[in-house]
Amino acid sequence: MELLNYLDTGMIYVANGILFFVYFLAKAIPALLSLACGILMIITLDKEVQNRANFKPGRSGPMGDDNSFVNRREITPQASTSATPRTAQIITLCVLTAWMLAQTGMAEPVPWIGAAMWLVGTLVLFVMPAHQRMNMLWFVKTGLCIYALLVLGSRIYLGYTAQLSSEQWASIIGSAESAAAVIARTRGNATTIITWALWLVAPLGFFSLLIQQLFVNPINLVSPLAGAQEVISRIRQR
Numbered sequence: 027m028e029l030l031n032y033l034d035t036g037m038i039y040v041a042n043g044i045l046f047f048v049y050f051l052a053k054a055i056p057a058l059l060s061l062a063c064g065i066l067m068i069i070t071l072d073k074e075v076q077n078r079a080n081f082k083p084g085r086s087g088p089m090g091d092d093n094s095f096v097n098r099r100e101i102t103p104q105a106s107t108s109a110t111p112r113t114a115q116i117i118t119l120c121v122l123t124a125w126m127l128a129q130t131g132m133a134e135p136v137p138w139i140g141a142a143m144w145l146v147g148t149l150v151l152f153v154m155p156a157h158q159r160m161n162m163l164w165f166v167k168t169g170l171c172i173y174a175l176l177v178l179g180s181r182i183y184l185g186y187t188a189q190l191s192s193e194q195w196a197s198i199i200g201s202a203e204s205a206a207a208v209i210a211r212t213r214g215n216a217t218t219i220i221t222w223a224l225w226l227v228a229p230l231g232f233f234s235l236l237i238q239q240l241f242v243n244p245i246n247l248v249s250p251l252a253g254a255q256e257v258i259s260r261i262r263q264r
Contacts, residue, residue: 055141056129056137056138056140056141057126057129057130057137057141059141059144059145060122060125060126060129060137060140060141060144061122061126063141063144063145063147063148064118064119064121064122064125064144066148067118067148067151067163068115068118068119068122071148071151071152071159071163072114072115072118072163073115074156074159075114075159075160075163076110076111076112076113076114076115078160079113079114079160080110080111114163117167118167120171121167121170121171121174124171124174124175124178125140125144125170125173125174125177127174127178128140128174128175128177128178128181129174129177132177132181135225136177136224136225139224139225139229140170140173140174140177142229143169143170143173143229143232143233144170146233146236147166147169147170147232147236148166150162150166150236150240151163151166153240154240161239162239162240165235165236165239166236169232169235169236170232172228173224173228173229173232176223176224176228177224180220180223180224183216183220184217184220187213187216
């Protein structure tokens, strides 16, 4: 009988532990999704854009033969090798850090909205033609950074106004009762505006501009997924 009690107690602890892990994981899904999209953007899209920006074409022609003065000069290893800048990846890391700080402890649905912005932005970047990816990548990062700053600013404002008391405003407004009414009304209006901005205005603006940038140019009717190099090659072969 005592063994059965131990088994029942153990099963209860195991079930509670599993439920706790499931609840924690469900609550952390927006942060994990945003983190995954940011890391994927850093190791793929940012790397590709950065390689294009750092590309240096090789020299050929009359100046490239062995008799030229340029090739006779000895190039030191310090001059031939230079550190590759990681500007695009650093910017993404800064935006991702700002968003992770902004969404931590934030009430729903703001973390889910931000995660959806990260996911949709990353997917759109992958389906876009390569020659439009650099400008679109900058636009996505800017939109995500603005939304993160809006969330941080709203949290700072709400945290500051929550500390204000009617007695602190009584000397300015006149009485504690009128000060309390003014503070409550102002705080309610500001909270409503912040809610509309974070829940609807900023996300819808980001998604609408994202779709507009995606379809700003008509697709190629012959080969919709063709890049700029393939399109130029097709035109030359006509």
